[in-house]
Amino acid sequence: MGNTNHEGAMxxxxxxxxxxxxxxxxxxxxxxxxxxKRASMDIVNDDTKKTAKDYLEAITALAETKEELAVILYIxxxxxxxxxxxxxxxxxxxxG
Amino acid sequence: xxxxxxxxxxxxxxxIVNPESTNVLEVFGIPKDKxxxxxxxxxxxxxxxxxxxEMIKKISDLAQTKEELAVFCFLxxxxxxxxxxxxxxxxGGMSGGNTNSNPLASLLGSIGKGGxxxxxxxxxxxxxxxxxxxxxxx
Numbered sequence: 058m059g060n061t062n063h064e065g066a067m068x069x070x071x072x073x074x075x076x077x078x079x080x081x082x083x084x085x086x087x088x089x090x091x092x093x094k095r096a097s098m099d100i101v102n103d104d105t106k107k108t109a110k111d112y113l114e115a116i117t118a119l120a121e122t123k124e125e126l127a128v129i130l131y132i133x134x135x136x137x138x139x140x141x142x143x144x145x146x147x148x149x150x151x152x153g
Numbered sequence: 154x155x156x157x158x159x160x161x162x163x164x165x166x167x168x169i170v171n172p173e174s175t176n177v178l179e180v181f182g183i184p185k186d187k188x189x190x191x192x193x194x195x196x197x198x199x200x201x202x203x204x205x206x207e208m209i210k211k212i213s214d215l216a217q218t219k220e221e222l223a224v225f226c227f228l229x230x231x232x233x234x235x236x237x238x239x240x241x242x243x244x245g246g247m248s249g250g251n252t253n254s255n256p257l258a259s260l261l262g263s264i265g266k267g268g269x270x271x272x273x274x275x276x277x278x279x280x281x282x283x284x285x286x287x288x289x290x291x
Contacts, residue, residue: 067216071206082206109177113167113223120165123219127209127226134230142235
């Protein structure tokens with residue numbers, strides 16, 4: 058317990074290590090990835106998914122594998138945070 | 154008659170342990186001390202590479218459950234984005250996407266310090282204030 062220096066049960070492997078896109082590296086077909094990305098952006102833009110819990114639940118429901126879960130969550134949470142930060146900048150939160 | 158189990162992939166779902174909590178770790182039943190321990194490792198992962206795939210692989214190595222996988226990916230994605238310059242992203246990732254920001258500061262602000270506020274204010278997180286997020290807590 059407490060030792061996290063070993064490979065966890067959720068460890069994902071690169072199936073195409075030489076591929077150039079994250080999706081291909083983890084074996085997610087292009088069409089599926091595009092579909093996941095579109096759906097995840099809808100969630101990011103959904104005003105009713107304001108809390109991290111709502112957002113995580115919604116994104117997770119899109120995923121069918123742990124690989125999809127990891128990739129789409131990483132990418133969409135980065136997009137979500139960037140959008141939030143940008144909005145704050147543009148609306149003057151940075152102004153002071 | 155023998156039944157053959159079909160193993161069609163079922164959608165992943167997360168188990169919510171503490172629905173009332175505003176702390177994303179607690180919501181999904183990840184103990185605070187484990188979160189703190191992991192935050193240090195997420196920090197070194199972000200520090201070690203800019204390669205998204207490498208990062209995702211290493212994050213997944215740390216996860217024992219799908220809830221951990223989801224929360225760790227979420228926090229790292231957020232942490233990296235918060236540390237980057239959104240204007241650079243808006244204008245097409247100038248200079249190859251390099252920013253002057255420090256992903257470590259963001260990770261430390263958003264995970265280590267507040268112990269993962271649900272979605273703390275990024276400016277406050279960077280400055281060490283770490284308060285609730287106005288967007289999440291409306």
